[in-house]
Amino acid sequence: MTSVSFFSFFFVCSPLFLFFSNASPAALRSLPSLSFEEGYTQLFGDSNLVLLREGKRVHISLNEQTGAGFASQDLYLHGFFSASIKLPSDYAAGVVVAFYMSNGDVFTKNHDELDFEFLGNIRGREWRVQTNVYANGSTAVGREERYDLWFDPTEDFHHYSILWNHQRIIFYIDDIPIREVTRNEVMEAYFPSKPMSLYSTIWDGSSWATSGGRRKVNYKYAPYTAEFKDLVIHGCAANPMDHTSACERSDAAIYGSLTLSSVQRAQMNRLRKKHMSYCYCYHRNRYPTPPPECTMNQVENRQLFGWDGVRFGNHRRRGRRGQDNRSSMSQHDAAFE
Numbered sequence: 001m002t003s004v005s006f007f008s009f010f011f012v013c014s015p016l017f018l019f020f021s022n023a024s025p026a027a028l029r030s031l032p033s034l035s036f037e038e039g040y041t042q043l044f045g046d047s048n049l050v051l052l053r054e055g056k057r058v059h060i061s062l063n064e065q066t067g068a069g070f071a072s073q074d075l076y077l078h079g080f081f082s083a084s085i086k087l088p089s090d091y092a093a094g095v096v097v098a099f100y101m102s103n104g105d106v107f108t109k110n111h112d113e114l115d116f117e118f119l120g121n122i123r124g125r126e127w128r129v130q131t132n133v134y135a136n137g138s139t140a141v142g143r144e145e146r147y148d149l150w151f152d153p154t155e156d157f158h159h160y161s162i163l164w165n166h167q168r169i170i171f172y173i174d175d176i177p178i179r180e181v182t183r184n185e186v187m188e189a190y191f192p193s194k195p196m197s198l199y200s201t202i203w204d205g206s207s208w209a210t211s212g213g214r215r216k217v218n219y220k221y222a223p224y225t226a227e228f229k230d231l232v233i234h235g236c237a238a239n240p241m242d243h244t245s246a247c248e249r250s251d252a253a254i255y256g257s258l259t260l261s262s263v264q265r266a267q268m269n270r271l272r273k274k275h276m277s278y279c280y281c282y283h284r285n286r287y288p289t290p291p292p293e294c295t296m297n298q299v300e301n302r303q304l305f306g307w308d309g310v311r312f313g314n315h316r317r318r319g320r321r322g323q324d325n326r327s328s329m330s331q332h333d334a335a336f337e
Contacts, residue, residue, distance in 0.1 A: 033230045036070070040231070043069040043201070048223070058231070061223040062088075062095060062202045069201030072233060075103065077195040077245040079235020080258070082161035082172075085118075087127055088224040089154035092120030094217035096205035097226045099160055101196040106243075110137040112192035114169060116160050118153070119146075119209045120224075127153050128277065129160075131171050131179050135192045141291055143190075145179055146278035147271075157229060163258060164192065164235075170260065177260055177268040178275075186292045195238035195245065202226050276311065283309030 034040070035055035042049050045068025050059040060068035083099055097118040104111040113134040118127055130146045151158065161172040169181040169192070183191040202224065206216040217224075236247030260268065280287065281294035282305035290296070305311055 031232065031234060033232050036231070039072055039074075039233055040070045041073050043071050043199070045069060053229075056229060056231075058200070058228040059225050060200065060202045060228070061225045062204060062217070063223045064219045067201060067203035069199060069203075071200075072198040075106070075195035075197050075238040075240060075243065076101075076233070076235035077238045077243075077247070078165045079233065080161065080163050081198050081235065082159060082230065082232040083200065083228050084157040084159050084230040085153070086155075086157045086227040087118055087153045088120065088226060091123045091218055091221045092127065092224060093122045093210040093215035094204060094206035095120035095224050096201075096203055096209050098199065098201045098203075100199050101162065101164070101192075102199060103194055103196045105197075107137075107194060112136065112194050112196055114162055114164060114171075114192060114196070116162070116171065118226075119205070121210055122215055129173070130278075133169060133181050133190070133192070135190045138190050141190070141287075142280060143181075143291070144278065144280050145276060147178060147275045148277050149173075150271075150275060157227070159230070161232075165258070168259070176271060177264050178271055180260060180268065184293075190293075195243050198233060200226075200228055278310050279305065280309060283307075285309075 033056065036051050036058055037055050040058075045060060045066055048061040048063065048066055048068035049070060050061075051057070052059065058070065060070070062068070081101065085097070085099060087097055088095060097120075098115065100113060100115040100117070102111060102113040104113065111134065113132065115130070115132040117130040117132070119130060121127055126149055128146055128148060130144055132145075133143045159172070159174050161175070163170040163172070167183050169179075170177050171179040181187065181191070204217050207213045210216075236245040238245045281290050281296055284290075284307045286309065287294075
C-alpha cells in the first residue's frame with residue numbers, strides 16, 4: 001500500500017474525519033493537501049509537466065508537440081476531491097483543461113466518469129466550464145451542463161471540487177455547489193459505482209471545444225499553461241486487484257452526511273439560473289424525448305433554451321481582465337447579481 005493509500009485509509013476511518021464529514025466543503029478543502037510525490041504520477045507530456053514548491057504546485061502545458069497530464073496513484077471509491085486551478089490567459093480557443101475522475105483504463109467497456117472540463121475561447125470571451133457524468137459506459141447519452149464563469153479564471157486560482165458518495169455527486173466552484181446528481185431509481189444504472197482515479201490534463205480540443213470546432217488552437221500563443229495547487233484527495237482508496245475498499249461498508253456514514261444545506265441549495269439554484277448556458281435536458285434536437293431523469297418546466301424550457309439546449313442570449317462579453325482582483329466573498333456575491 002502506498003503512503004497516500006495508508007493516509008486515506010487512516011484518515012477517512014478516524015473520528016477526525018467523522019467530524020469533518022459534517023463540515024462545509026471549505027472546511028474539507030482546508031485539510032492538508034498532498035504533494036505530487038505523495039499522491040500522483042505523470043501520465044504524459046515529459047517536460048510539459050513541471051513541479052514547483054516541493055511538488056505542492058504543478059504546471060502542465062500544451063504546445064505543438066504534446067499536452068500533459070497527471071493522475072492519482074490510487075483508485076478511490078467515493079470521497080472529496082479538490083484542486084485550485086489557474087487557467088491559461090490570452091487567446092485560448094480550442095484548449096481544454098480537464099479535472100476529472102475516470103476508470104476507463106480499468107473498465108474499458110463500462111467505464112464511469114465525472115468531469116470538470118474548462119473550454120478555452122478567443123480573446124475577449126470568457127472560458128466556460130462543462131460538467132458531465134457517465135456510468136457503466138453510458139457515453140451514448142451525454143449529460144453535459146455548461147456554465148459561464150462569473151470571474152476571470154486566468155487572473156487567479158479558483159477552487160474546483162467533486163463530492164462523490166453512495167447517494168449523490170456534487171460539483172463545486174469556490175465552495176458554491178453548481179450541480180447535484182442524485183442516485184434514485186431513474187439514475188441507478190447511470191450513477192458511477194466503481195472505483196476511479198483522479199486526473200488533470202491539458203490537450204488540444206480544436207475539433208469541438210470552441211464554437212463547435214470552428215475556432216482552433218493557435219500555437220502562435222503557445223505554450224498554454226494551466227497551474228494546479230492545493231491538491232486534495234480524501235477518499236476511500238480501493239484495492240487495485242479486486243477494487244474493494246476498506247471504507248466501502250461505512251462510506252455512507254463518512255461521506256453521506258455532507259449534503260446541501262438550504263442556503264447552499266438556494267445558492268446553487270440562483271447560480272444555475274444566471275450562469276448555466278447549456279443543459280442536455282433542454283437539447284430537444286439531440287433528445288426529442290428527454291433522458292428519464294430530466295424534470296423541467298416546459299414553459300421555461302421553450303422560453304429560455306433553444307432546440308440546441310443553449311440558453312437564449314448567453315453569448316456575453318466580460319471586462320474583468322483589466323479590473324482589480326476581487327475578494328473571494330465579493331466574487332461569490334457577483335455570481336448572483
